[in-house]
Amino acid sequence: MKLLFDTHVLLWAFDDPGRLSADLLQAMRRRTPVVVSVASLWEIGLKMAKGRLSAPLDLPERLIAAGFEVLPVTALHAWETRATPNPLRTADPFDRMLFAQAKLEGLTLATRDEALLASGIEVLRA
Numbered sequence: 001m002k003l004l005f006d007t008h009v010l011l012w013a014f015d016d017p018g019r020l021s022a023d024l025l026q027a028m029r030r031r032t033p034v035v036v037s038v039a040s041l042w043e044i045g046l047k048m049a050k051g052r053l054s055a056p057l058d059l060p061e062r063l064i065a066a067g068f069e070v071l072p073v074t075a076l077h078a079w080e081t082r083a084t085p086n087p088l089r090t091a092d093p094f095d096r097m098l099f100a101q102a103k104l105e106g107l108t109l110a111t112r113d114e115a116l117l118a119s120g121i122e123v124l125r126a
Contacts (some may be wrong), residue, residue, distance in 0.1 A: 003101050004071070007094060008025050009042040011055065011126040014062065024113055035069045035107055041095040070110035077101050082095045096114045 001113075003024075005013065014017045020028075028034070041060060042103035056062060063070060078079040080100035081093070088096055094119050099119055102109040 001027075002035055002105075002107050003027060003110045003124065004035045004037065004098060004105070004107040005040070005068075006098060006109060006113060006116065006126065009110045010036055010111065011044070011053075012126070014059075017064055018056075024124055025026070027110075027124065028041055033069060034067070035071050035105075036063055036097055037071045037101055038073050041070075041100070043094040051063055053093050071101060071105065073097065073101075076104060080104055085119055093113055100124050 009020070009024070014116065017025070031049050044053060044055050044059065048055055060070070077097060077100050080103065081096045084091075084096045084099050088099055095113060095116060098109060098111075098119060099116060106122075108124050110124045110126045111114060111117060112126050117125060
């Protein structure tokens with residue numbers, strides 16, 4: 001199993017790990033591989049630029065230092081967003097991308113987003 005962190009889970013992992021579920025913390029202690037999408041970094045960057053979020057300026061370097069794998073967004077990922085299930089069709093585009101990436105790459109999505117938890121892909125409640 002490889003975990004794909006939803007954007008909020010990524011931020012909690014670095015800033016507030018006490019918010020993470022016992023199951024997710026246990027998986028991390030077992031050194032379950034963690035993947036972070038470039039889409040999450042893009043989302044964080046956009047929110048920082050709008051003043052809606054603060055995050056470390058060296059976040060990409062911290063991800064690499066922590067041993068997280070960074071997953072690029074590919075044409076296949078982008079194309080797969082057209083096939084997201086109905087509850088996600090109106091959801092934010094970053095959620096749709098994470099859904100598509102988890103589905104295509106066979107990743108378990110770590111999230112607390114209720115729509116993603118009910119989306120039919122492999123999930124771990126964060």
